[in-house]
Amino acid sequence: MAITRPNALTHRSALAQYCDGVKKLKNEFTGPRTSDLGVPGPSKQVSTYDLFVVWHVNAMMTLTPAKNNPEQRNAAHRGPVFPAWHRFMLRQLELNLQRVLGDTNFALPYWDWSADGEGSPEEQVNSDLWKPKGIGGSGDPVRTGPFVFDPSDPSSFSVRIDTDSNGNLEQVQRGLARTLGQDIDTLPNKTDTANALNSVPYDGPPWTVSSSGFRNQVEGWVDPNGPALHNRVHVWVGGDMSPASSPNDPVFFLNHCNVDRIWEAWMQKHGRIYLPDAKAPAKLKGHRINDKLASFISPPTTPADVLDVSAQYVYDSLSV
């Protein structure tokens, strides 16, 4: 039976359960070590949560195709596969949260950021999400909420692997950082999501950040005045949401769960259409409907396999 993904701000118990599960995955070590993953420095165990950070960086740094790819489409971003790859990643996190929580009914909550985006800049940074009973607020390090780092408590939440200015993985041991509303002062709003919902086709040539269509609109490359939708949320949160290691901030998954909800709403409206199809040329390998999505902690899947997830989960609302 399908589980129902709830709004994080109207289902606070789901948000609290999410935070609890994240901390459990942060303290679960299944064997992989930094030395296995090419992370310089002393060989240390890598937690299940941190494997999602490494997976995201790896996908970001895997060009598709590896050569003759001037706009640098990669295995998870900047091309048609963006919504599908993140749907795959989110579901893997959800299944692992269910496992460590011992609750097969647990469903990832989403952050309806365009609802917050209807408020003033001051209201946006003061949303309930950022309160101590939410996921904590701004800071370097964050000093409120469930993800505060306490150097004297090894089980407290800490950032252990991130990327440097050149995008290289590196080991750190520090608190989470957020700079809410500092690099850009407003979130996307309902007009932005409505425009994305009306955007067709799903994607199209050149299948990059220069394409028109829903995928590029929701990824956030289309607006000439700055980052939009998904990209804008990353920039607005700032801190650890800025580099390729952005899953370090648990809000990453709340953001992408909302992106996934918008994609689901788009498919409800326009049909379960994905492009490019299987006959597209090899230069689109990794982005065609039957190509394998870059996997890390599980068997791979394909965009075709994730188009209809109604047997696994639904959303409590598709009003985006």
Added chain:
Amino acid sequence: MAAKEFLPSPASIAKYVKQNAKKNASSMKAMMHVKGGQETTREDNYKGHHIVVRTRYDITVDGQAVTGHIMLTNQGQVQYHGLPNYSFDSAIGLVRALIDQFPEDFEKKPGKSRSGSRNSSPMGGMKMPSSKASQARKSKALGSKSKK
């Protein structure tokens, strides 16, 4: 995903990471460490003509090479894998943002205090309606770059 969903376990995670780690590490290695400059190529077709624009970047900050992957769109925007959600009007704007976001990577003097204090300079050139100051994120405690 519908009919063949795989349920994870600690053992399965270890198994699949072991299978995938080497492949992923080689992808990363192929992409990183671009030293001695990097060239981007943009192409377009216009009125039956094929346009190729090659641009070479050789960026240093205080003599230290910036080696992350730079991307140029056909609209002229500069983008960068190290800050994957941003777009810049120029490479200078990008490098200023890197200095803002990763100040510890550009500190001139090893041993200089790195208390995690924040940098208040604006991120020049970034296309944003109301760009404000970026802040330093990190206070590293491990690895060769630790300067505390």
